[in-house]
Amino acid sequence: MQTLKKQSALWAPVVALMITLVIHIEMPNKQLANSGYYTMLISFLTFIFAVWAISSNFKQKWCEKLSYYSLFITVVILLTLIYEIITLKEGLLPLPFFPSPVKILEAYVTDWAVLLKSVAYSMRLLILGYIIGMMLGIPSGLMLGWYKKFGYWMNPIVRIIGPIPATAWIPVILVAFPTSFSGSVFLIALSVWFPVTVMTCSGVCNLNKSYFEIARTLGADERYQLLKIALPGAAPTIFVGMFMGLGSAYATLIAAEMLGVKAGLGWYINWAQGWAEYYKLYAALGISALMCSGCTSLLFKVRDRILVWQKGTVKW
Amino acid sequence: MVKVKQESNLNGQISIRNVSKKFMDAKNTEVKALHNVNLEIKAGELVAIIGPSGCGKSTFLRLISGIDNPTAGELYIDDERITGPHFTRGFAFQNPTLFPWKDVWHNVATGLEARGILKDHSADVDEYIELVGLTQFKNAFPHQLSGGMAQRVALARALVNHPKALLLDEPLGALDALTRMSMQDEILRIWNEQQMTLLFVTHDIDEAIYLGDRVVIMSANPGQIQRVIDIDIPKPRRRNDDIFFHYKKIMLDALGVNID
Amino acid sequence: MSKKFIAFLLAIMVTTVFVMTGCGSDKKTAADQDKNKTKTERVYKIGYWGGTCEAPIFAAYENKIAEKLGIKVELVLMSGRNTAEMLSTGKVDAVLASPGSFKGIEQGMDMVLVDSAHTGCIQASAPINSPINSAADLKGKRVGVDAMGGPLMAYLTNELKRHGIDSKTDVEWKVYPPPQLQTAMDKGEIDCFGTWDPFPQIPVNEGKAKIIWSNTTMSPYKDYTCCFVGVNGKVVREEPEVAKNIQAFFKAGGEFCNTQPDEVAKMMVEKKYTGGTPELNAQLIKDYKWYSDPARGLKDWKWHVKIFKDVGVFDAATNPEELIQKSYKILE
Numbered sequence: 001m002q003t004l005k006k007q008s009a010l011w012a013p014v015v016a017l018m019i020t021l022v023i024h025i026e027m028p029n030k031q032l033a034n035s036g037y038y039t040m041l042i043s044f045l046t047f048i049f050a051v052w053a054i055s056s057n058f059k060q061k062w063c064e065k066l067s068y069y070s071l072f073i074t075v076v077i078l079l080t081l082i083y084e085i086i087t088l089k090e091g092l093l094p095l096p097f098f099p100s101p102v103k104i105l106e107a108y109v110t111d112w113a114v115l116l117k118s119v120a121y122s123m124r125l126l127i128l129g130y131i132i133g134m135m136l137g138i139p140s141g142l143m144l145g146w147y148k149k150f151g152y153w154m155n156p157i158v159r160i161i162g163p164i165p166a167t168a169w170i171p172v173i174l175v176a177f178p179t180s181f182s183g184s185v186f187l188i189a190l191s192v193w194f195p196v197t198v199m200t201c202s203g204v205c206n207l208n209k210s211y212f213e214i215a216r217t218l219g220a221d222e223r224y225q226l227l228k229i230a231l232p233g234a235a236p237t238i239f240v241g242m243f244m245g246l247g248s249a250y251a252t253l254i255a256a257e258m259l260g261v262k263a264g265l266g267w268y269i270n271w272a273q274g275w276a277e278y279y280k281l282y283a284a285l286g287i288s289a290l291m292c293s294g295c296t297s298l299l300f301k302v303r304d305r306i307l308v309w310q311k312g313t314v315k316w
Numbered sequence: 317m318v319k320v321k322q323e324s325n326l327n328g329q330i331s332i333r334n335v336s337k338k339f340m341d342a343k344n345t346e347v348k349a350l351h352n353v354n355l356e357i358k359a360g361e362l363v364a365i366i367g368p369s370g371c372g373k374s375t376f377l378r379l380i381s382g383i384d385n386p387t388a389g390e391l392y393i394d395d396e397r398i399t400g401p402h403f404t405r406g407f408a409f410q411n412p413t414l415f416p417w418k419d420v421w422h423n424v425a426t427g428l429e430a431r432g433i434l435k436d437h438s439a440d441v442d443e444y445i446e447l448v449g450l451t452q453f454k455n456a457f458p459h460q461l462s463g464g465m466a467q468r469v470a471l472a473r474a475l476v477n478h479p480k481a482l483l484l485d486e487p488l489g490a491l492d493a494l495t496r497m498s499m500q501d502e503i504l505r506i507w508n509e510q511q512m513t514l515l516f517v518t519h520d521i522d523e524a525i526y527l528g529d530r531v532v533i534m535s536a537n538p539g540q541i542q543r544v545i546d547i548d549i550p551k552p553r554r555r556n557d558d559i560f561f562h563y564k565k566i567m568l569d570a571l572g573v574n575i576d
Numbered sequence: 577m578s579k580k581f582i583a584f585l586l587a588i589m590v591t592t593v594f595v596m597t598g599c600g601s602d603k604k605t606a607a608d609q610d611k612n613k614t615k616t617e618r619v620y621k622i623g624y625w626g627g628t629c630e631a632p633i634f635a636a637y638e639n640k641i642a643e644k645l646g647i648k649v650e651l652v653l654m655s656g657r658n659t660a661e662m663l664s665t666g667k668v669d670a671v672l673a674s675p676g677s678f679k680g681i682e683q684g685m686d687m688v689l690v691d692s693a694h695t696g697c698i699q700a701s702a703p704i705n706s707p708i709n710s711a712a713d714l715k716g717k718r719v720g721v722d723a724m725g726g727p728l729m730a731y732l733t734n735e736l737k738r739h740g741i742d743s744k745t746d747v748e749w750k751v752y753p754p755p756q757l758q759t760a761m762d763k764g765e766i767d768c769f770g771t772w773d774p775f776p777q778i779p780v781n782e783g784k785a786k787i788i789w790s791n792t793t794m795s796p797y798k799d800y801t802c803c804f805v806g807v808n809g810k811v812v813r814e815e816p817e818v819a820k821n822i823q824a825f826f827k828a829g830g831e832f833c834n835t836q837p838d839e840v841a842k843m844m845v846e847k848k849y850t851g852g853t854p855e856l857n858a859q860l861i862k863d864y865k866w867y868s869d870p871a872r873g874l875k876d877w878k879w880h881v882k883i884f885k886d887v888g889v890f891d892a893a894t895n896p897e898e899l900i901q902k903s904y905k906i907l908e
Binding site for chain 1: 381406415416419429430457458459
């Protein structure tokens, strides 16, 4: 069994959830919403955290994890409760701009099929666009950093095209591309290409020239210097560009899905916005944030493997 | 003792004729790093280059390696004009400059990989790692090595191509006194085995006398060879011998430092 | 980093946030701001996004109706997407409320309709050689729209119902920004498209397309008001005089559209209120019927609410009577 202090940390989320449950059920609603789903959700969460708290008394690892996250979780629960009170229960914030958490949950419940389909469609677009953007960006960045002549043409292009917002491209894209799908992929790829190119170029240019001098004395030709010295040397900076590209891709999703897609998070968000159903918009944004966070974690894992050589040298 | 196969016909006779090198410094004034330098180096010789800061010794070495080109004059190795870097002239900086993304083995293998012959000669990599005594660490990454170990890897890396000439720019400058002395013996040992021409730049008078067949003393403003001294002590040399101090006195005089 | 330093950084961040939102809310609503001044300085902010059917606003403004009414009017350009939001948060006092705002009203936007403005401004076209001639032919086809569940989709769904076609399973809806709809149709990505004028009309005028549905010319839509006069709810409740003046402003503007459509069209293009050519705008203005009739507006609004509920654009949970009660007011 754990100490009293530890116990309070372990049980804090459960207590917060139970307070939420009581207030949610007992306080009357001032706005229109289906409370039932939320009740089920909170009850379920209470059960989960109770199980976790109990078993933490027996499993050390679970105990550590729970007590570590306990403060954050409890604060989030209480903030959500406060938000529910000022929206659903007291109606202090104007609808439809500030929907209650109960209403947002409703969006998940009623539209789960559409949302799932949208996630799939968006993922397809994002993955294609990201890969293409990277496959174009890294070579461009390498060439840009290596060959002065390349920069003569590329620099103006990068500087002018890069900052153009995705929505401005829409009229051109639809005309220029054979299908609107390829146009949408292009938009995402473009948003990824820009930071990846800039960062790759920066990474190459900032490499200590001693590396290249040594390589030349070892018999390295230009190709070897570019692919086996510049590229791995610039890898840490390239990864920064890739993280930025990930964020750009998600941000461009809304514009990219304006072109006649059948489903997608951006499409769903546009729809919700047009209908002023902001609770649906926030629901979709929640999913988008989760997806982006998941992708970022995945990218971190990839980076950690490839850049394992950095482990002793930089703040990890 | 590991005997490494001798493949190439090692010569390594270097001629430096009327070489000058000018730079533009940060304030856009012309700097005469080297002015009208002439030197003949025999194949297989061990030459130390010493001098005050700004005398152009590093520039000198870089010109021989081919990393930089002279503004006037020519350099030759075995009667061939030096126009750019080549794997037959190995180089090591004061900073080991190991590739941080490669482990020790792959750092050393770089020369062979760059020349496209790694597959057939991968055994050479292991041999040279053993030559510098780091077989235990062949899978370590540069950040895990001490200064002395890293410098040894840099040496092995330069040697893996069996260069005719090995050019070392203050290779032991960043090391503590004890490590330096053991590394000096390492270099001597390697030079004895490989028998390539070895030029090294140093700040350390004792080091120059201990290692060099000849010592080139340079002066600054403009960079020039002031004097060349033959060190007539048979190898292996001992640092405590009186004759050691005899040469030290000559060197100090030449460098303009009074010890009395 | 010492605790003091961290606290200092946090304080800066929080203060910045508060200053930014505080500066924003200083503006409050146009109404509140001007209420503080004397009555004669109450500036009426009328929002527009540059559509042909907002002609009454421009006509009234340019013909100095404001002076005749003894009020001060300022036109505010908004982006087409957030007209309803600008209105319901009080950033503008009135807009021409198109069916695009209907769903927002249902969701709680504080907009109140006070009068009718005109009939018809939404159409759908198909390529001139297409086998599609009306909604009856849309089974299995791809229809381009400007928004999911937008007015065009709502009306077309209504039409499809009449022909026994299920809008959810028998028709594929694809969304594009309005200017891109024609391009999508030209490229064959959709079989027809519908949205606000002038977009569907342009290819028809060029001889490349034909109208397959229109609420300007087809029954029963042509007899019902399409666009209304929308006023910020707070203004209606707390400043009835202001609301009345707005209604009169729009009414006068509408009259100009009836009597001098060509001049109005020419003015709108010259002063860059809207795009397109004077001829195109004049054609559209002449097609619509402009009238001010609050009672009829109420009747027509009830019809719209019923249609939108029937086709599922409005929530099933919405009570039509309550909605109409809240969102339409005949000013005394």
